[in-house]
Amino acid sequence: MKKVNIGILGLGTVGGGTYDILKMNKELITRRTGVDYCVTRVLEINMKAVEAHGVDPAIVTSDVDAILTGDDVDIVIESLGGVEPSSSFMLKALNHGKSVVTPNKAAVAANYEKLTSAAKAHGVQIRIEACVGGGIPALTAITEALAGNEFTDVMGILNGTTNYIMTKMGDEGLAYDAVLKDAQAKGFAEADPTADVEGIDVANKLSILMALAFDKYVAPRDIPTVGITGVTMDDIAAAKAKDCKIKLIAHASIDEAGKLSYEIKPMEIPYSHPLAGVSNEFNAIYVTGNAVGEVMFYGKGAGALPTGSAIVGDVISIMKAMA
Template identity: 40%
Template structure:
């Protein structure tokens, strides 16, 4: 018998309990041992459930019970989750979590504690919900040198952009619909400003390249400035707009990492990832591009990934799974401003011709885009071969000439 405790009985926590109770026989067969939930930590009361007698409000009860071998943390947020998880690892208990903020900000420290104590700290559900991605990178693709990872890592923003593309809904209307359907929180900033996707690409970068990447070191841009005019220009260009998290290993040994909206060509596998689905492309030197696709969130998909990690923990009580990365190091993140980029730019001037004339004067050469639904005095064009700093300087030069820069969206090569 393997006794576990679950910290949190919210959406994911209740899903974990549901999966464990409805799939008991098959889980026992796979784990080769029965898994029993002894405690559930939550400040609320949940009477009338089959496992209501398992609830406790005192974390110390869980921490001091020697029978508890695995703790499942599904509370979310950094505190008190970090303090609880650290205490569990320091007191001989392996931990499974779905908490992307925790792993992105404290992963190196917690993995080191787990290693010192010959324990497991597993987090498959922290990226992609029910999509297997952590295990494939660390095991199935282990023979490859992973050179790049890019993906649609947030279902809320992908749903909003899909509605804007397919149904010509404004950003505000699409966000309101996402909130109504339960895809977006009442406070959606973590999603629409790119923070959620940033945490996930940090975890993937840390895992793939072996050095911790902190979210506050990553250039992050959300989708709040995207308009239907931008959607129209993307269509004319030959693609769609997606919020992409990407990381690439450079020859210098540094990584180039960012989260931002991008034009993605229709021929890309990522272009067809719509609604609340996620798509993650891993580029390896032996396999080429491998894409993982599925629902990136949700009660049962995420719970499924959590329970899979619990089973893995049970099977590796005496044989620790190797999952590790080093603490961050200086100058590991490449200077963002020095990176080459291609971009779409939308501007406004006295007339479209005046805007194009000014753009060509500043950039030397631009590729004009002719909107299907032209807006008077606005123009769209693409540029390439510039560094991020050079692009910003030229956009500032346009502003000095009386041309308003309405938006700038990078162009992907995925």
């Protein structure tokens, strides 16, 4: 049986969840792939996390190069977050002939072309399913099962924090500040919620979605973006009067001449539209293709195990190609 060695950079929420799935479902994944895999290296300095996930301390290192260039790693899972040094780490791993899997949307959106070119040049893969929509397998669907389609339109509810806030404001009539405090208390929103509520996180995800669906790269900072901080109870009442909900929507479309339009802003979505039923912390990606018509993917957009599920799916795909 083919053996594949995996290195993980960082045992935070997502890295830890990924490690847990690789352990919990090992027998099943080995049966499905015909590959015997092993996590041979973990980059982590927080020994509490190492202990919490039951990682053998003998494989834990603080030397990132041991993972990026070492002979005992075939696939690198980059789960550190942030544009740098993550992007440089991923490039180094790719340049050393290792495939890379990452949930790091900021790094991928910032360096999409560099990363994909490096993978191509070295005959390895960079897989990024976990970057958009957490566990929802939308990116793989767009690039694989739906690859026979010319895509014309992509819409998404791509941030769980803002969708939770919009849901509570709409369904329970609570004002923005009160809901944000509640979300922070429940761990659905960060102490500094700027990246979520101002749409910065969504811009990274829309940049990636456009690159895959339309083969056109637009930097996140070039996407016109309005967050949810300006949404008032009056706006919500006005939407309700039209049988609509307000959702923070990432939208991109391409016309027949190939002109791409894109924006992120709170939009009124009619109750009859499938995206209106996407509530609380759930995410959805709604895609239109010239053959399939309209398709929607719905699920948990964040969290240790859902995001880990997407990462493990990418690892499986790479392992199958190596078997």
